[in-house]
Amino acid sequence: MSAQREAAPEPAPSPAARSDREHLLRSWSSYADAPPAVIAGGEGAHFWDEQGRRWLDFSSQLVNLNVGHQHPRLVAAIRAQAETLCTLAPYHANAATSEAARLIADVAPPGLNRVFFTNGGAEAVENAIRMARLHTGRHKVLTAYRSYHGATAGAIAASGDPRRWPSEPGPPGIVRFWGPYAYRSAFHAADAAQECERALAHLADTIAAEGPQGIAAILLETVVGANGVLVPPDGYLQGVRALCDAHGIAMIADEVMVGFGRCGQWFAIDHWGVVPDLITFAKGVNAGYVPLGGVILSEAIAERYAHRAYPGGLTYSGHPLACAAAVACIGIYRDEGLIERARVLGETVIAPELERLRLRHPSVGDVRGLGAFWGLELVRNPVNREPLVPFNASGAEAAPMAEFAAACKQRGLWPFVVANRLHIAPPLVIAEQDLREGLAIVDAALDVADRYCV
The missing domain is CATH 3.90.1150.10 (Aspartate Aminotransferase, domain 1)
Structure with missing residues (x-):
């Protein structure tokens, strides 16, 4: 044997x-x-x-x-909402959805006071681009090569990393630029200050070459996520905001990954005191317990829809279960x-x-x-x-x-x-x-x- x-x-x-x-x-x-x-x-x-x-x-x-997994307070909130009202068409109002919108607006940068709900981050990006184009009457959108904005047709086209390649050609109007990345500088910068200066000069040149009169938005991840956890040098986001203001371009901050506390502020952009025109969010808004995303709009963009319908929507926009989870999650962030x-x-x-x-x-x-x-x-x-x-x-x-x-x-x-x-x-x-x-x-x-x- x-x-x-x-x-x-x-x-x-x-x-x-x-x-x-x-x-x-x-x-x-x-x-x-x-x-x-x-x-x-x-x-x-x-x-x-x-x-x-x-x-x-x-x-x-x-x-x-x-x-974290199975937070008892968040599980209880979803259970309680399910026992009250599981789902609802978005043309109705309900307590969970309206309270979630109020709480999100409450923690957003000043002047961003209205929320459009989606099912996740990619749809949030798609709708933010649509809002910027309608607001400006322009069609081009500038995005970074080192970026990822989601996997739907418009969001993947707006992304810069190789995951977009199998989906090309995508919808027209996307123009890419190089953002700051001091460790592998595209601008041969010697330090963070020089990286900031040269990255902004490159962005300004890109705007000039594309024609600012045709650019609707600059879409960027506040802190680049899947493409490297790239924290922008001090002054960069302020410079982007200034370029947008100078040319009437909407600034979209993609906070899908870094919003709701991930970077030690409610929104990562709060670290630099910059107020964008639109913020996209998802993930951390309710910790992913139920799919939810959305766009936070500035008053200047939102007022367009005071007396005319926004030309977009989703069957599950503002889903009660997802929004009840958001209400509970924001409470957990605050209380803990x-x-x-x-x-x-x-x-x-x-x-x-x-x-x-x-x-x-x-x-x-x-x-x-x-x-x-x-x-x-x-x-x-x-x-x-x-x-x-x-x-x-x-x-x-x-x-x-x-x-x-x-x-x-x-x-x-x-x-x-x-x-x-x-x-x-x-x-x-x-x-x-x-x-x-x-x-x-x-x-x-x-x-x-x-x-x-x-």
Whole structure:
């Protein structure tokens, strides 16, 4: 008899796993590849699968789960609304929807006092572009190359990253420009101040070359999300606002990922005291418990629809369940001090710990972020800044980042890995001890990335 014990057979897939494999096409996925984990539950900053494997959620799922999994107050609000009124056509008013709009306007920058609800961020962007075009009577929209604004036809066309390529050609009128990115400056800037100055000069030149009389809006992520957690240098957003004012262009701040406390303010743009004409939001407005997004309008744009119908709408605009969740979520932010907590955790825990990792690991080329939203850019060579994986890498080229992500998951951390970057975006309710433990897991997993350094 062989002394070697036979390997235990793989457990049979669960009904959920079989159904997923046989019938589901998931976002940004091919269905014949390795099956995903079947998630069975979550609580706070953790979630687990059917086999009991448990992960610390360092991505807040898709940077939306700001109050964590299964917050009892948010679950109770959804249950209570379901018992009262589950759904309603948007031409009716109801208490949950109107109160959500009031609360959102209350925390928005001054002068933005009216809300149009959508089902998510992409639809919010689509409608913000429509509003800007109707307001200005112009058609062009300027967007950054390093940007992502959603996957619907208009939103993906407005995006700058390679995810737009399979959908091209898209709707006309989108013009792209380079935004500030000091670590990989398109302008050969020596420091943040020079990066700001040159990025604004480039944007001004783009406006001049395209003809300001045809430009309806400049659409930008206040802090660039999936394309790198790029925090704009001080003065940049003020400069964009000034260019918009000079040429009668609407400024659209895409806050889908960074709004509602992620960056330590209600809206990330509050860090710079800039008031845009339109803000798009989703994700954090109700932590993704029920799909919800929207646009916050300035009075100048909203007044157009005081006595004429807005030419757009959605069956589920202002859905009562989603808006009841938003009302509860905003209350949680306030009562639990989560906006301030995100700022404090960023300043006292995340920033210093990530700087320590940068000094310890040659694979960490740059660290940047605000509040509870940070990015580590991983490189092969910290001197010439060669990315750990090439731009838009896939397959074997992407293996180093895949190995790094697997090392995180094996240690009990669910990471948010994009291109050559690790994005750190835990729920705002995360315990400080859990946050430090998660950063320690990142520290250990970075040894995998270090092996690729020259």
